[in-house]
Amino acid sequence: MAPKQIPERDPDAEEEPVVEIDRVTKRYGSLVAVNDVSIPVRDGEFLTILGPSGAGKTTLLHMIAGFERPSDGEIYIDNRPVSDEPPNERNIGLVFQSLALFPHMSVKENIAFPLKMRREAPEDIDGRIEEVLELVQLPVDYKHKPVGDLSGGQQQRVAFARAIVYEPTLLLLDEPLSSLDKKLREEMRSELTRIHAETDLTIVHVTHNQTEALSMADRIAVINDGALEQLAPAKEIYAEPATPFVAEFIGDTTMLDGTVDRVDGGRATVAVGDDGVAVETDGGLTPGDGVRIALRAEKIALDHNSVDADNAYDATVKQVAFEGDQTQYTVSVPSLDTVIDVTHQDPDPETVFDRGDAVTAGWDAADTFVYDQ
Known part of the structure; x- marks a missing residue:
């Protein structure tokens, strides 16, 4: 040998x-x-x-x-x-x-x-x-x-x-x-x-x-x-x-697949389902690119009425899991044709939701990770 x-x-x-x-x-x-x-x-x-x-x-x-x-x-x-x-x-x-x-x-x-x-x-x-x-x-x-x-x-x-x-x-x-x-x-x-x-x-x-x-x-x-x-x-x-x-394996993360619709400076809009998702870009995205968007569960806000965020969507709470120090929500977002995971640690009664509640889900463009498909 x-x-x-x-x-x-x-x-x-x-x-x-x-x-x-x-x-x-x-x-x-x-x-x-x-x-x-x-x-x-x-x-x-x-x-x-x-x-x-x-x-x-x-x-x-x-x-x-x-x-x-x-x-x-x-x-x-x-x-x-x-x-x-x-x-x-x-x-x-x-x-x-x-x-x-x-x-x-x-x-x-x-x-x-x-x-x-x-x-x-x-x-x-x-x-x-x-x-x-x-x-x-x-x-x-x-x-x-x-x-x-x-x-x-x-x-x-x-x-x-x-x-x-x-x-x-x-x-x-x-x-x-x-x-x-x-x-x-x-x-x-x-x-x-x-x-x-x-x-x-x-x-x-x-x-x-x-x-x-x-x-x-x-x-x-x-x-x-x-x-x-x-x-x-x-x-x-x-x-x-x-x-x-790595984005999906580390942490509680939802992945969205979409296509870049338009780019405006440091922002891009990605077509996902029947809606769009605003993301930040360093110039590496062009219209028509297929991308994957990663969302951390703790970065997503929920409210009974509205949220102050770059991205906001009508949604419905599907599952609730109380874990003592935090609550895990599974939320359906019809316009994006997806289900997202949300983690809340706020004990305020106004931010506690039940299964079936109509809510608004939102997050900022800066809180997304974007990858080539």
Whole structure:
């Protein structure tokens, strides 16, 4: 077999990343699970790979870990190509969705396991275990408890402790919070953020949960059908989605398809259904263009009478879902031949609506994202 071709690196890069995924592709027969993806991971960064089920994010993580080998491209760790290295030579910590703790062992034995595999001096192991238990905020006297006697949250902390006790170059998290209930998941999100801040670990985290990604990540890599849709800081991903997929996947978003009817300076009117939608443009739209418009649910105003907005339409409330801190409305807009999602957090009785109410729905041109179809 011919030797693997390692892609050339950019010699002008300002800062060498701890991990570099460089034009990586993974094929399984005719199926392309990951397609020409490049992601640099910075020292001390919390990077989340986000996407729906089957997007290729776990395959990408497994290639970083060494469980899978790229079909094309290369992965570098500390500037070293590692595709031909086994997992145990990569100095990587791992936490899986299943946690993969040893149920027949105590907390101490679970955490000590990777240290013993690395032939650490026995006299050093106890001290390291106590340090890491303090970091994950488990009482030191828990080290003698059988791991099966712990709660789900406590087991999660043991799994994190075991993954970082040997001070890995990189920590990989494969949907570790997905099996937890809502309250515990929120608690562990906060704990992970704290641990990252206190240790400055470089973390690559995989999830399909956008709330997890937005709340924890420094940057997010959005993956769809094996390809990288956008790589940017969390706030930028939400405020400036680069593609229709990112706009629809991140947040509660309604998509409208239409054709540009006219352009007037920085404004354009898009024909949607039997009406028009005003949008902002930087000059990239011309009459006749097919476009997709993305609307965030929280940017849409509802009123029993009228709304002060660039776009306003007669509408009917079809569904109401009260969620405590907010209310979700599903609203039919006949003139646009569509149904839109609306999120309201205002407790004012005048802005509370019931199923069947006739309302006005509206939003400003500046609150839309516009993409080529």
